[in-house]
Amino acid sequence: MATTVGPQVTEHGGGVWGIRVPIPDNPLGHTLVHVLDTDRGPVLIDTGWDDPASWDELSGGLAALGTSVADVHGVVITHHHPDHHGLSERVREESGAWIAMHAADAAVVRRTREAEPGTWLDYLAHKLSAVGAPDEHTAPLRAARASGRLRTLPGLSSALPDREIVPGELLDLAGRRLRGIWTPGHTPGHVCLHLEEEHPAQLPGHGRLFSGDHLLPGITPHIGLYEDPDDATVTDPLGDYLDSLERIGRLGVAEVLPAHQHAFTDAGGRVRELLDHHEERLTGLLGLLATPLTPWQLAVRMEWNRPWEQIPYGSRNIAVSEAEAHLRRLVKLGRAEAVPGTEPVAYRAV
Ligand SMILES: [Zn+2]
Numbered sequence: 001m002a003t004t005v006g007p008q009v010t011e012h013g014g015g016v017w018g019i020r021v022p023i024p025d026n027p028l029g030h031t032l033v034h035v036l037d038t039d040r041g042p043v044l045i046d047t048g049w050d051d052p053a054s055w056d057e058l059s060g061g062l063a064a065l066g067t068s069v070a071d072v073h074g075v076v077i078t079h080h081h082p083d084h085h086g087l088s089e090r091v092r093e094e095s096g097a098w099i100a101m102h103a104a105d106a107a108v109v110r111r112t113r114e115a116e117p118g119t120w121l122d123y124l125a126h127k128l129s130a131v132g133a134p135d136e137h138t139a140p141l142r143a144a145r146a147s148g149r150l151r152t153l154p155g156l157s158s159a160l161p162d163r164e165i166v167p168g169e170l171l172d173l174a175g176r177r178l179r180g181i182w183t184p185g186h187t188p189g190h191v192c193l194h195l196e197e198e199h200p201a202q203l204p205g206h207g208r209l210f211s212g213d214h215l216l217p218g219i220t221p222h223i224g225l226y227e228d229p230d231d232a233t234v235t236d237p238l239g240d241y242l243d244s245l246e247r248i249g250r251l252g253v254a255e256v257l258p259a260h261q262h263a264f265t266d267a268g269g270r271v272r273e274l275l276d277h278h279e280e281r282l283t284g285l286l287g288l289l290a291t292p293l294t295p296w297q298l299a300v301r302m303e304w305n306r307p308w309e310q311i312p313y314g315s316r317n318i319a320v321s322e323a324e325a326h327l328r329r330l331v332k333l334g335r336a337e338a339v340p341g342t343e344p345v346a347y348r349a350v
């Protein structure tokens, strides 16, 4: 079903290829940038991390396919994260390609570009204190704020898209049927792209799905909060994610082409596994919440891929937002509640 064109390129048939673009210093290893042949030139689904070695692999991969970055006609972005959208500006500069993204993630890009330096650190420090993080955890954020060394995070100046991916609509691609499916959860504007064409190897099912980070064969994507310093709306990203999973399961696709790991079939089976996994995890958390816990205390007690003491600083922040996402889901389901009068707020099972 898939053949190897070069060390970094896999041919999936029917005018679709995957290029392995490395993510420096990251256990995920690489982003699978997909190339979709159209009558107006190649269209990329995601671009990869903004790094010279990643750029070389992307351009080398396109060269191995007999084309080049300069020939790229358009860029379709599954979500704004730097391992997917990092190289988009450079691709646009070299090719004049358009960049398409869902409006909700385009808003994140715009907000991040326009934010005052330090806004994010202030927001994070305040938010972490509010969920019960100890002072020694928030101190480095305040120190970074005071030092003035603020513009070191990736994604602070990533490309503003020039087209919108409208949920449920076909993208304007010459000779191809590619439909945007809104799958919020991992980010507010994450999309999967449904290639509504017969599978090149006639596998049973309805076409193929470029699933970004939404549906991956061996890992679960991080589901945190949407983290908007200017918006106090209590969102429910985990609820959004679970709804989006069901929506993708109903498509009945023949094959999934995710942005990490490898292509796979039986999307429906994988969706059920993930739904079960999250249900088990929510039930497990209810056990912990027999005693009232702040989101921070819950994160410390939750099961991660290593003991809490060994989780690096930045990953602890991600873990806490994941704990909060689970708490919001439980509250929304009426299975947990905030304990009145607690500060920082503690939650208990109902
Ligand atoms: Zn992501």
Ligand SMILES: [Zn+2]
Binding pocket: 081, 083, 084, 213, 259, 260
């Ligand atoms: Zn990713």
